[in-house]
Amino acid sequence: MSSSFGKAFTLTTYGESHGAGIGGVVDGCPSGLKLDEALIQRELDRRKPGYAGTAGTTRRESDTVHLLSGVFEGLTTGTPIAFHIANENQHSGDYAGLAALWRPGHADMGYDIKYGLRDYRGGGRSSGRETAARVAGGAIALVLLAACGVSVSACATELGGIPASEYGAPDPFGAADRPYAALCEEVIPVWEKLTAAARSAGDTLGGVVRVEARGVPAGLGEPVFDKLDAVLAHALMSVGAVKAVEIGSGREAAHMRGSEHNDPFLPPEKSGSRPQAPHMASNHAGGILGGISTGAPIIVHCAIKPIPSIAVPQISVNRQGEAVELRIGGRHDICAIPRIVPVLKAMTALTLADMLLRQCRMHAVQEGTV
């Protein structure tokens, strides 16, 4: 099932950019958690165009979520939680000219070849709009995580090649409501100038997003194929514009020596009948060793490619294989940042919620609470 993610806590999504709407079904969420539409809406609002920063389009979408099942008297019932977000403000006409054209950098060509036909309006299923359902599903995962003491944040650390860390002190947990979801306040005017220049040139920009999860207990993740970092890489790379996923030291690990990269273990504060996770003097591992969480913060960086819908003319072909010159109109973002930030946060939350439930079995049997 390509439209489902997770084995114990599962999100299945549906919907296209210009159909009736988009939505999803969360299956496997335990009962008894407080959940309402407002909680989900708060996360959804963060990915709205124009929520933060000037890199967004001028479209206005209300993106109002409706819960359809699985919640009774304010609590999850343990049964599937379905939600729907109706599409609004659709200018299908903007896309009619693109029906037979394949836009470079887009999924148009792949869909036409894979399926023999495609819903060409606004990207159809391959539209960035699809990610709203991930954010809604992720909001439900965040509720489960919060109940278990886990928090997730995401922020932009780089835009158009300009790293935020050179302009101010990192403040990842303040990023959510900051323009561009930027790592620091000081870089914002620099990024604004950069974005404005790209817009004038009819061009677009890439960036880097950093995701962090705190409070993740040691022991999550499965050996071999479902290592925590492997499933996180799957989750994050499944978001359209992501071209690289780096865990902890990431790409830099290739240049380091073992004596530098190994994070020394220091004695844990508390002890117990079960072994306790140690302190770690550094965190090159990014909170994951051998595919299993170490108790240290989980830190992942994602490289985001520039938005492929550019205003300057491009060389392309149509479905018939004929060369064409393409000019993309319509309203488009300059950079996937900041709108992609809550999406990557959501995918991280979905992964952790799934891994948390998969690990429960182990403890329950060991501790006789089956």
Add this chain to the structure above:
Amino acid sequence: MSSSFGKAFTLTTYGESHGAGIGGVVDGCPSGLKLDEALIQRELDRRKPGYAGTAGTTRRESDTVHLLSGVFEGLTTGTPIAFHIANENQHSGDYAGLAALWRPGHADMGYDIKYGLRDYRGGGRSSGRETAARVAGGAIALVLLAACGVSVSACATELGGIPASEYGAPDPFGAADRPYAALCEEVIPVWEKLTAAARSAGDTLGGVVRVEARGVPAGLGEPVFDKLDAVLAHALMSVGAVKAVEIGSGREAAHMRGSEHNDPFLPPEKSGSRPQAPHMASNHAGGILGGISTGAPIIVHCAIKPIPSIAVPQISVNRQGEAVELRIGGRHDICAIPRIVPVLKAMTALTLADMLLRQCRMHAVQEGTV
């Protein structure tokens, strides 16, 4: 199932470093493909210690594979293909001192906390030895891929921070039998010197591996969560030492403009009743757009962390949470390169075989060959 990979073409593995052996079961392989032990053994031999280059340990393992089922009169029968590789040459005594210690950079701590106990001999299930079963399973996937015109190669492009491309012309398809599986011949003496120096210092090195698949038909990969790049990232990141996965332009995409990054489409050579994949003037996409293969070569880079088993003393803790000084003896590799190279090739092959079978359904129904 954490020990299974793939939905249509599935590999399930088992085994520890120092038990009876390791092995696996491939389920979903179509019938009628030529397969024998020699084909699998050839791939396995490439990951043996000492096969190529001096970065390997001085251990000698015969790693002889035995087919247990699923092949009759030299052809696959469509039923599960099981294989077993017996463990040999085990010095369990080398590890006895490590039973209660947690080695930095290793999975020891995570396993102890996750499971409450662990097989401490040679890393147990978290041993690099586990990857032999992946290579054997991948060899079966390669047979299926070859029957469909797809080839996969892997090579080392960087070791200890020294990129091969600065020393000679890239020759990825000649790499398999070259020391270090190096991208070019010329870099080998440089890497040898580097490896020798690290060995003398009791230290270890990281590197970068490049995987390429040619002949992949356009249209593989599923929208949304099982994008081809997402599943590849899952597959590759699930290999122990990998800290970053980059598709096509990867990390560089973050610095590029849309007008640079978009790969222009050029008219395809042939035409047909179904749309044909265009030529692409460049391949920043790495052969995947919107999660679906474009027909261009699929190119992925993986950053490999330095081997955590270093000879110099390290600060650590034991299961009881007490501070200890740790000295790791035994025979260890200096760098995961070249032995990790065939493992990453295998994981790529397993991913592509799975995606190929998942796509078959679509065509079969459309073309009435159900």
Add this chain to the structure above:
Amino acid sequence: MSSSFGKAFTLTTYGESHGAGIGGVVDGCPSGLKLDEALIQRELDRRKPGYAGTAGTTRRESDTVHLLSGVFEGLTTGTPIAFHIANENQHSGDYAGLAALWRPGHADMGYDIKYGLRDYRGGGRSSGRETAARVAGGAIALVLLAACGVSVSACATELGGIPASEYGAPDPFGAADRPYAALCEEVIPVWEKLTAAARSAGDTLGGVVRVEARGVPAGLGEPVFDKLDAVLAHALMSVGAVKAVEIGSGREAAHMRGSEHNDPFLPPEKSGSRPQAPHMASNHAGGILGGISTGAPIIVHCAIKPIPSIAVPQISVNRQGEAVELRIGGRHDICAIPRIVPVLKAMTALTLADMLLRQCRMHAVQEGTV
């Protein structure tokens, strides 16, 4: 995922009896099939109360289905097909008295113990209303099956212990629009009298439903665990009131000798390069041998328990474990027949569509149409 069925053609459902509505997502349906709401509505109408026969409740539900995604210009796009059926005509008040009571024969107790809480309105997720989403999903499967030459029918062969076959000649394909979906016309007045008597007595009745699939190609079904009959049994037993599933000769097989039960093979009419399925002189196997379809009609019988909501007083307990006398009011069916008939047809269709797509891979590789 307990709310998903199928591995290649998947239906995920959601919804409770008295929430916003019920619905589902079909994932894996190939592109290019003609589909609209009317096709789905036609199947849904067959399970409406009062559609056929007098065994139904006097409730009136419009059960109008809305397609939310996956269809463009009248054709499936290959992406998830979501649908929603809004709840109407809800008398939640009817059930308020049952909040703390556990009705014998119902899922109330199990939900309360499993989840610690439950949506008690009309059975919540365990309501028979949930099956409407199965019928809608099954209607989509039927479209795929029809494109491949497979048809599915279902009918009632027994009600309240009275077998239809003793009253008239079997006519399974005429059953769909007949009262009670009865196997023959002649039994209808007998069943009507029986139903009326049960209603007067405040009691309820069971029955037997027969499902038949024609045109199923030989070769569907997987060896070992996912035998076609095993997956059918799973599918059919997952419908609330089903207590027994019998394939072909079913329960009678236990009394037969091998020489009676074996279906003799007769030469097939046509021949080809691939082996062809033989004629079979009898069909005790019910169209399945060794878990794989034989090309003969697939025939399954399901025993249906009497509706547990009876009007006569019952002994029960409440959530606190106290003894209570229970009187169930509200509007209830006398027998699950005929409303369960289209549900069992739908589950059969979902199973066959899934198995058909799983088998495609095999042929596609063998015939080079990958």
Add this chain to the structure above:
Amino acid sequence: MSSSFGKAFTLTTYGESHGAGIGGVVDGCPSGLKLDEALIQRELDRRKPGYAGTAGTTRRESDTVHLLSGVFEGLTTGTPIAFHIANENQHSGDYAGLAALWRPGHADMGYDIKYGLRDYRGGGRSSGRETAARVAGGAIALVLLAACGVSVSACATELGGIPASEYGAPDPFGAADRPYAALCEEVIPVWEKLTAAARSAGDTLGGVVRVEARGVPAGLGEPVFDKLDAVLAHALMSVGAVKAVEIGSGREAAHMRGSEHNDPFLPPEKSGSRPQAPHMASNHAGGILGGISTGAPIIVHCAIKPIPSIAVPQISVNRQGEAVELRIGGRHDICAIPRIVPVLKAMTALTLADMLLRQCRMHAVQEGTV
């Protein structure tokens, strides 16, 4: 994956009748359980030819199991538990004449059509020998279940149309070591006479097996598609000769009235902060209501068809579609009873172990033991 069963506690099997051997991999078994080869061997011995009763063949197979992984110092480690049973005493020559023939009642035809080729020696993958891997996997599930207070038994209640209950008092828990695994001692001579007569006539017999699980906590099973009875039906029907699965009252439910069939709830003995399962005055439900266990014994009956390998001549066809007369030689069982009895016990255990682990998540989150 057709060769895997279970979602949380998973068994993957491989192997053919006449290849190197058969075996399997159990994934998802919690760590810390006592397990050794003797425990598995004990269950395996029960399905050996000639273990109990005279219905078995005169073949002698040692069926010795070897554990390959997942157990360290006598305890499960939480990682995959692989086991292998080498094939011995193979008379492949017995089957050579059957290479191109399709035996009525067997899977030969289906395999040839599905795969285009087949391993014809002794039934290959479709051989009853495949079930030894299920019994070994089930033995591991039984260890988990025992740790959670659940026991499973299976016995024969009917053979060749003669029900045991007419000859003596039912004693299901004494059946395991009794000839035919019979429900009572008294029926044994009757069944022996029947079996001898069938053997003389060159014919074979069917029967009925009853499975019972005690100590299953209320709350296991998932709503909708993965109801406990649905997954049990899947598990049991996946065993070759099973033609019907009946839960509790089963086929009889169709004749009963609601007032008869409903099991009255009586107050539970103990109370607690969570709702407690009531006593039930009867158990027509067979321990499952709405797909969820009630705490009462789970009771299932399986109808077993007569062995299709009969000694009398049969009409059949060959791969080329030509009519042939078939005479089956070799050593064959007269009835699948008693050898199928431990197989059905094993499938029940695998289902319950899976459901137990799937339910753990719910409690762990609710009780804060994540």
